[in-house]
Amino acid sequence: TGLDLDIDIEDFRNHMIKIMESYPEISDYPKPEVYGKEISFKQSKVKVSFWVNNFNDKDKYKIIIMNEIRKFVQKGENNE
Numbered sequence: 001t002g003l004d005l006d007i008d009i010e011d012f013r014n015h016m017i018k019i020m021e022s023y024p025e026i027s028d029y030p031k032p033e034v035y036g037k038e039i040s041f042k043q044s045k046v047k048v049s050f051w052v053n054n055f056n057d058k059d060k061y062k063i064i065i066m067n068e069i070r071k072f073v074q075k076g077e078n079n080e
Contacts, residue, residue, distance in 0.1 A: 002042075023061065
């Protein structure tokens with residue numbers, strides 16, 4: 001995931017972990033996490049990682065979490 005440079009990565013990380021932990025279908029072990037991958041002149045790249053309790057739900061929760069990321073980024077853009 002690429003984030004605009006004006007998005008605070010620590011705020012993003014804390015928000016996304018809180019969101020992921022709110023879904024009982026997302027596993028507590030290993031815990032959900034957000035990792036920094038790289039930074040460029042245009043964006044910060046992060047990896048959002050989580051496990052689901054039922055493997056058959058993985059695609060469903062990928063979409064849910066991707067939508068949560070989109071909402072966070074869009075909210076940041078609207079606050080400018």
